[in-house]
Amino acid sequence: MKKYLSFFRLRLAMGLEYRVAALAGLTTQFFWGFMLIGAYRAFYESNPSAFPMTFQAMVSYIWLQQAFLAFFNTWRYDNDIFSLITDGGISYELARPVDLYRMWYAKNLAMRISEAALRFAPVLLLAVLLPQPFRLGKPASPAHLLLFLCTMTTGLLLMIAFVMILYGLCMRTVSPTGIRLFIPAIAEFLSGQIIPLPFFPEKMRKVLELLPFAGMQNVPLRIYGGDLSGDAMWMSIALQIFWLGVFLVLGKLLFRSTVRRAVVQGG
Amino acid sequence: MKNHAFRLYRHYISINVRSAMQYKASFVLTILGQTLATVSTLLSLVFIFRRFPNVKGFTINDVILCCGIVQMQFAAAEMWARGFDRFAETVRKADFDRILLRPRNQILQVLGSQFEISRIGRLIQGILMLVYGFLKAGISWNFMKVLTLVHMLFAGTMLFSGLHMIRASLCFFTLQGLEFMNIFTDGFREHGKYPLSIYGDKFLLVCTFIIPYALTQYYPLLYLLGKRTDWWLAFLPLLALLFLIPCFLLWRIGVRHYQSAGS
Numbered sequence: 224m225k226k227y228l229s230f231f232r233l234r235l236a237m238g239l240e241y242r243v244a245a246l247a248g249l250t251t252q253f254f255w256g257f258m259l260i261g262a263y264r265a266f267y268e269s270n271p272s273a274f275p276m277t278f279q280a281m282v283s284y285i286w287l288q289q290a291f292l293a294f295f296n297t298w299r300y301d302n303d304i305f306s307l308i309t310d311g312g313i314s315y316e317l318a319r320p321v322d323l324y325r326m327w328y329a330k331n332l333a334m335r336i337s338e339a340a341l342r343f344a345p346v347l348l349l350a351v352l353l354p355q356p357f358r359l360g361k362p363a364s365p366a367h368l369l370l371f372l373c374t375m376t377t378g379l380l381l382m383i384a385f386v387m388i389l390y391g392l393c394m395r396t397v398s399p400t401g402i403r404l405f406i407p408a409i410a411e412f413l414s415g416q417i418i419p420l421p422f423f424p425e426k427m428r429k430v431l432e433l434l435p436f437a438g439m440q441n442v443p444l445r446i447y448g449g450d451l452s453g454d455a456m457w458m459s460i461a462l463q464i465f466w467l468g469v470f471l472v473l474g475k476l477l478f479r480s481t482v483r484r485a486v487v488q489g490g
Numbered sequence: 491m492k493n494h495a496f497r498l499y500r501h502y503i504s505i506n507v508r509s510a511m512q513y514k515a516s517f518v519l520t521i522l523g524q525t526l527a528t529v530s531t532l533l534s535l536v537f538i539f540r541r542f543p544n545v546k547g548f549t550i551n552d553v554i555l556c557c558g559i560v561q562m563q564f565a566a567a568e569m570w571a572r573g574f575d576r577f578a579e580t581v582r583k584a585d586f587d588r589i590l591l592r593p594r595n596q597i598l599q600v601l602g603s604q605f606e607i608s609r610i611g612r613l614i615q616g617i618l619m620l621v622y623g624f625l626k627a628g629i630s631w632n633f634m635k636v637l638t639l640v641h642m643l644f645a646g647t648m649l650f651s652g653l654h655m656i657r658a659s660l661c662f663f664t665l666q667g668l669e670f671m672n673i674f675t676d677g678f679r680e681h682g683k684y685p686l687s688i689y690g691d692k693f694l695l696v697c698t699f700i701i702p703y704a705l706t707q708y709y710p711l712l713y714l715l716g717k718r719t720d721w722w723l724a725f726l727p728l729l730a731l732l733f734l735i736p737c738f739l740l741w742r743i744g745v746r747h748y749q750s751a752g753s
Contacts, residue, residue, distance in 0.1 A: 247669035254673045258681040258689070265688035266542050273541040400516065404523045408530065418534045422541070 226321055231329040238337025245341035252289040252346050259285050260357050275421035279360045280448030284419055286359040287444050290346040293338035294379045295440040297410040300386060300403070301331055308394050317482065324478040327390060331383050363449025370456070375443035377463050382439050384470035385410070391477035415441040421450065435470065438463035495598055502602030510607045521611030528615045531557070531683065546688045547717075555623025556711055557683035559639075561616035563646030563706065564679040565609045571651040572604035577658035578666055584750050596745065600658070627715060638710050638724040645727035646706035650675055652737040653701075659737075662744035678703055685711055705730040 260282055267274050267281075276284070293299065304327060307313045316323060350359035362368035389406055393399035411417060414436040420428050431437055442459045445451035451459060510517060532554070539550035548556075568575065577600065580586050589599045629635065657671040681689075686697050686708045697704040706727045713723035 250670045251673055261689040265545050269542050269545050400519050408526045412530045
C-alpha cells in the first residue's frame, strides 16, 4: 500500500505545479457556470412550473459541477498512460514490482485531486459572493452536506474505476483512438454533464438513474441542493457503491487478462 | 500582386489538405467525434424544449437555426485561421523568424501555415441545422434574407478570426498559449447557440459594443425570423468588422515587439 501512496504523492506534487493552467481553467469554469445559469434562468422565467428542480438546487448543481469539473470530466485521461500503451513504454511499467492497476489508479486519483485542488476554492468563493439568482446557496441541511462529501468521494472513485476500464480496453486494441473518442462522449451525456438528469424525459431518466454513470456527478451534486432526498437518495447511494464494486472488479479482471497476453508495441 | 497572393494562399491550402488526407482514418474519426458532440447538443435541446415550448419567445427551431449559424461561423474561422490559433507553437519554435524573412505578407503566411480541413464536419453539421431550422421555422426566402445570412456568416467568421488573431498577438508577449482566450471563441460557440438576448440586457450590451457577437447573431436573426422588419438589420453584421481594426493594430504591435525565442 505504501508504494501506491508514494505514486499518489508524486503525481499530486506534479499536478500542483500547473498553476497557470489552473488559473485559465478556473476562469473558464467560472464563465461557463455564469452563462449556464443565465440560460437556465431564461427557461425558468419562461415557465417556472415546468422546471424539474428548484432553481436554487439547479444553481448549486452548476457551480459544484464547474468547481469539481476535474473530478467528473469524462474526457480527462493521463496522456502519459496512453503514450505508454501506444509506444511500448508499458513494458517498463510491467517490469516493476508493482501492480499496474493500483499504480495507475493511484496516479489518476492524484491527477484529478491536484487539478481540482487548484480550482475549486476560487470558483466556489466567487459563486458565494455573486448577486442573486447566481449565488451558490447553502446545502439543504448539514446532513445533506455530509452526504454530499461522502458521495462525491465515492463518485470520484467510481469515475476512476471507469477510466481504468477504458485504459484496459485501450491496451487490447492497437489503435485506441475510437475508444477514446466515443466512450467519453457517451459517458458525458449519460452522467448529466451536458444537462442534469432531471431534465431528461421521465422514462429515460428512470433508466439512466440505474446506470453507473448516474453515480458520478449526478448523485453528489443533487444531494447538496436537496434535489435528491429520502428514499430516492439512499437508493442512489446504494447503487453508487454497487457500481463502484462492479467496476473495480471488472477493471482488475480486465487488467489481469490483458497483461497476461500483452503484446508490446514498438521496439 | 493581389492575384499573386491569392495563388500563393491557394497553394498553401492545397498542401495542407493533401497532408491531412494522408491520415484518412484520423480525419474520419475526428469528424465522427464532432458529429457525436453535435448530436448530444441537439438531444439536450430537444429534451429541454419538451418542457418549455419557448425561451423568451424563441422556439426550438429558432434556436437550432441560430446554433447552426454560430457553428458555421466558428468552424469556418477554425478552418482558415487555425494558424493564429496554433500560433504559440510557431513563436516558441521560432518559426516566425522564417516568416519574417520571406518577402510576403506575414498574415497571409500565418493563415497559410495551417488549414484545418477536419472542421468541415462541424461546418456541414452547421449547414444541416441551418436548413432544418429554416424549413421548420417557416421562413419565406427573399433576396434580403439571403443577403442577411451571407452577412452573418461572413462577419461572424471574421469576428472569430479576429479573436484568434488577438490570441496570437498576445503570444508575442507571453511566448505561451493563452488558454483563457478559449472563453471568447469556444465560449461563444457553446453559449451562443441561444440568441444572446436570453442572457439579459446587460449581457446583450456587452456583446453589442465590446465584442460585437450580437451584431452577427441576435439582431440579424430577428430579421431572418421575421420578428423585426427594419431593413438595416440585414447590414448590421458588417459593422462587426470594425472589431478587426484593434485586432490588426494589436498584431502590428506584437510583431514589432517580437524577439526570437529560437537558438
